[in-house]
Each structure stands twice: as C-alpha cells, then as structure tokens.
Amino acid sequence: xxxxxxxxxxxxxxxxxxxxxxxxxxxxxxxxxxxxxxxxxxxxxxxxxxxxxxxxxxxxxxxxxxxxxxxxxxxxxxxxxxxxxxxxxxxxxxxxxxxxxxxxxxxxxxxxxxxxxxxxxxxxxxxxxxxxxxxxxxxxxxxxxxxxxxxxxxxxxxxxxxxxxxxxxxxxxxxxxxxxxxxxxxxxxxxxxxxxxxxxxxxxxxxxxxxxxxxxxxxxxxxxxxxxxxxxxxxxxxxxxxxxxxxxxxxxxxxxxxxxxxxxxxxxxxxxxxxxxxxxxxxxxxxxxxxxxxxxxxxxxxxxxxxxxxxxxxxxxxxxxxxxxxxxxxxxxxxxxxxxxxxxxxxxxxxxxxxxxxxxxxxxxxxxxxxxxxxxxxxxxxxxxxxxxxxxxxxxxxxxxxxxxxxxxxxxxxxxxxxxxxxxxxxxxxxxxxxxxxxxxxxx
Numbered sequence: 001x002x003x004x005x006x007x008x009x010x011x012x013x014x015x016x017x018x019x020x021x022x023x024x025x026x027x028x029x030x031x032x033x034x035x036x037x038x039x040x041x042x043x044x045x046x047x048x049x050x051x052x053x054x055x056x057x058x059x060x061x062x063x064x065x066x067x068x069x070x071x072x073x074x075x076x077x078x079x080x081x082x083x084x085x086x087x088x089x090x091x092x093x094x095x096x097x098x099x100x101x102x103x104x105x106x107x108x109x110x111x112x113x114x115x116x117x118x119x120x121x122x123x124x125x126x127x128x129x130x131x132x133x134x135x136x137x138x139x140x141x142x143x144x145x146x147x148x149x150x151x152x153x154x155x156x157x158x159x160x161x162x163x164x165x166x167x168x169x170x171x172x173x174x175x176x177x178x179x180x181x182x183x184x185x186x187x188x189x190x191x192x193x194x195x196x197x198x199x200x201x202x203x204x205x206x207x208x209x210x211x212x213x214x215x216x217x218x219x220x221x222x223x224x225x226x227x228x229x230x231x232x233x234x235x236x237x238x239x240x241x242x243x244x245x246x247x248x249x250x251x252x253x254x255x256x257x258x259x260x261x262x263x264x265x266x267x268x269x270x271x272x273x274x275x276x277x278x279x280x281x282x283x284x285x286x287x288x289x290x291x292x293x294x295x296x297x298x299x300x301x302x303x304x305x306x307x308x309x310x311x312x313x314x315x316x317x318x319x320x321x322x323x324x325x326x327x328x329x330x331x332x333x334x335x336x337x338x339x340x341x342x343x344x345x346x347x348x349x350x351x352x353x354x355x356x357x358x359x360x361x362x363x364x365x366x367x368x369x370x371x372x373x374x375x376x377x378x379x380x381x382x383x384x385x386x387x388x389x390x391x392x393x394x395x396x397x398x399x400x401x402x403x404x405x406x407x408x409x410x411x412x413x414x415x416x417x418x419x420x421x422x423x424x425x426x427x428x429x430x431x432x433x434x435x436x437x438x439x440x441x442x443x444x
Contacts, residue, residue, distance in 0.1 A: 068412045068436075069128055074115040075195070075236040077328070077395040080410055082435075083110035085128045090115070091435055093408055094397055096416055098438050102166070106175045108132025111159035114192040120168040121213065123192045123199065126160040133164060133179070161185040163192055163201055165213070181216060183208075190230025198258065200243060202230040207245055209258060219263040222256070224248070231279060235288030242288040242306060251275035253282060253293055255306055272309050274302055281338075285329040290350075292329070292336060298322035300377065301338060303350070315348045315356070316377035330396040330405070335381075337396065337407050343388025345409050346380035347421055355381050355423055382427035384419045386411055406430065 067085035074080070079099065082089040088102040088110050102122075111127015126133055165181035172178055183201055191202035198219070199212035204227055209220040225248050235242040240259070247254035255270040275295035282293045290312065292303045299322070301315040315336070317324070322340040329336055334351035349355035356378035386392050390413035397406035397418060409417040414436035421427040 068414065069110060070112050071393050071410055071412060072112075072114055073328075073393060073395050073410075075117050077331075077397075077408075079115060079118060080393070081113040081115050081122070083113040083125075083127070085109045085130075088113050088122070088124070089436075090122075091438070093395075096431070096433055096435060096438065098435075100168075104130070104132075106132075107166070112189065112192060114194055116194045116213075117196070121194075122166040122168075123194055124164045124166055125162070125189045125192060126164075131160050132175070133160075133162075159188045159190065161188050163189055163199075181213070183210065183216075190227070191232050193232055193234035195234055195236045195241075196238070198234070198241070200232060200234050202227065202232045202245070204228060204230075207232060207243075209243070220256070220258065220261065222254075224254075225250075229280070231282050233282055233284045233291075235284050235286075237287050240288035242284060244282055244284055244291050244306075246279045246282070247271045249273065251277055251279060251295060253279065253291060253304075255291070270309075272304050274304065275300075281324040281327050283327040283329065285333045286331065287333070290329070290333060292327050294324045294327065294338070296321075296323075298324050298340060301327060301336070301348075303336075313350070313353060314377050316379050317346055318342065318344075325391050326393040328393075328395045335396065335405060337394045339386070339392050339394045339409060341388065341391070343385050343390075344383050345386060345392070345394050345407060345419075347382045347407060347427070348378065349381045349423070352423075353378055355425070357381065357425070381423075382421040382425045384409075384417070384427050384429065386417055387413060387415070389413075390415070392417075410435070 068082055069085065070083040072081050078093055080091050080093060082091065086104045086109070087107050090099045090101065091097065092099050107124060108126060109128030109130045110124060112125035114123040116122070161184065163183040164179050166178050167180045168178060170178050170180060185203060187203050189201055190204060193200040194212065197212065199210050201208045201210070205224055207222045207224055208218060210216045210218050222245070225246050227246055232243070232245040241257060243256045243258055244253055246252070249271070251274055253272045253274050255272065272291070274293045277295045277297055279293050280296045280298060282291065284291050289306055290303055291306050292301055294301045299317055299319060301317060303312045303315070304310065305312055317338060317340065320342070322342045324338055324340045326339045327336065334349070336348045336350055337345060339345045357380065358378060386409050390411040392409045392411040394407055394409045397408050399405055403422055404420050406418055406420045411417070414434050416431070416433040416435045417429065418431035419427055420430045
C-alpha cells in the first residue's frame, strides 16, 4: 500500500544516538534522533486530504472495550488512529477503511497514538498490559495488568514515560529500526500533540515543546496546574502557532503563541477566565482564532476570541452534569460538535447562532440573574445518540451539499456512526459500521 507521506531518505546517513543536553530543573531525559529531516507530500495519497484542522481527544475512567485504549483524529479529521492492547490501527474516515496497522509483536500494547497529518510518522506512547519498548527509556514503568484509567496521571496511569516516533518509511526488518526518535521522561506521558514543525508532550504538571521532526531540541517548558487528563490543544495552522492548556487559576485557560515567544524565556501568561470549576475539555478551531472549553460540570461550552479574550457565545449541552469527551469545530468554524458520557452528540451553529434552539422562557422577558443565565444560553441545533456506556470522539465530515452537513462519531466499543443534519435541525443516520471488524491485509 502507498505511504501517506514519503520521507526523503539521505543515502548513507548514519543513525545518530547523540543526546541533547538540557540544563536546569527538568523531568525530561535525553532525546535520541535518527530521523531524516525533510517530509514531502505523496502524490499517491487518496482523495479527501485537506488543510490542517483542529481536533480533540477523549479521556475516560473505565475498562477498555474490545481492547481500545484511546482514539484520536488527525489534524484535518480525515483519519483517526486507534491505540489498543493489541497494537495500533489507522483508519480513513470517508470512506471508512483501514489504512494500516501495527500489531502487538511490532509495538506491544499502546496507551496513546498521535498522527502527523496523513504521514508515515506516528507518535507512540506505550501503555496497557504489555508495552513492548519499556527497556528503551531506561526508567520504571507502571506495573502490567493495571485497570485501564486513561490520562489519570503518574499514580495510576498505564502510559509509559516516553514518546517514540515511528517512521514506517524507514527500511528494516526489526521493529526498532523504525523507531527513529525518542523523548524520555521520569513521569508518564498523558498527551501528545504534533504539527509540521513542533511536538508538544504533556505530563501531569508540566508541558514540553520541542522542534520536530528535524533536529529536535527543547524550545519551551511550561509548569501547569494539576492536569490529570493531560488537557492541551495545538493549532495546526501554518499561520498561527497557538498552544492552549489549563491555567494555574481554577477554571482558566492559558494561551501561548509559540511563534512570538522566544525559546528559553518566560513571558506574561495570556489567560482567559473561562469557568468557575476546573476545565475538563478544550479545543481550538483550525485558524486558532477561537477556543472552546467546558468545565467538570459539563453543562456549558464557552467560546472565546483568542486575541481579545472576549467571550463570544455560551452553548448549553444540558442541565445535568456530564463528562465531556470531545469538542470539535467544523472545517470552516460554522458549527461545533461535542460528545459526553450521556451518550449524546450535540451540534451547535456558530456562524449563524439564530439556528440554535433557545429556552421557551426567552420569550417571557426580563427574569432574575440566575434564571437569566439559563434563558440566555443557546441549546444545540441538532443531536443524536450513541451507546452511553461507550466513550466517543466526534468530528465533522465532508459536506455533501450546501445545506447538508455531517458529523462522525467514533466509539471505543468499535462502532462508527455518521449522521447528516440540515440547518433546520433535521438529523438522520447515514452510516453505521464496526470499524474493528474492518481489516486490511497489508501492514501499515
């Protein structure tokens, strides 16, 4: 099968194991590198590839269903990667098909996987019951066989304290020949975000930013509020290098422009006071102009302008508390979708907020301040349900027409759901499948 991106190999280039020296207080250990420096598009890549888009992950505290430990969309939401007890699977979204896999013999059990667009580069974090490359990092791992509790931090997280970069374009018979870069730490890695020039690695109380993939070196290090879910989002746009994560103050968001901040220096934090309780989910739109977040209560989603810090709109998911797994913007930021442990995926209009539903009390007139907050909130334009016991990520599919949009939900139980909706709120299922039952005979 064709690689999604082909690396330009340099003949005769030796594998470098030179360690990068870091000074000062640091939880990171040496970075080793053998990665060729340039990446070019593959003209054989299938249809559907678009510019980078934002994305978001899910976290949960339950036993894995069918061995799935985490799910992530790539930057343009055209693919998703599945970390499993049995390895890694990569899927194309539309049409749904398996594009490749790494089996247990190659990589062991996986805790986290992050894609770099539609490329042959994957960021792997071992986890689960039998991580294969635990001997590479040289630091202790959590005991095998722990119940899966995704992104809960160093005390009980099953993820390894290392990020390994897998390059499938690299020739070699052994799995280790394809591991071209390693970032090691003294504590478990809770999240990884990548863009064409940087990789962000999230620990429970610290975030590291490295240049990537050419000549990786540490650029930034940020201390954070206790961040057991590894919350973070990185704008993939070529024009904006925005990083967002929970601020030190409860319920706040910290934004850092990586392009204007000089490496090795500290700058005044750009903070948005988003919620009264701790942030539970956060997402940037593709241009990095809007950030959406929800608190642990999970009833409201608030959107802010990343430049002015002004609140743009408040969206109401519901009245009962819920755990949000995912928030995602449409490709043109006209809509937003969100999934939660209630088993409902909500769709909101952003470009024309008049399409969103309002409370019937909004027509009553002036009300008290507490009720007014409820009345002024905007409710979802449309919604659909997935199995409530199965966490899911959601994203927008390709538009089939001007007035018909689609939302994709990928569930940890192995199911794939596609719903189409119209501006009047009509929402119908267009496709259902079990992605874990779809196989490709070729390796990744």
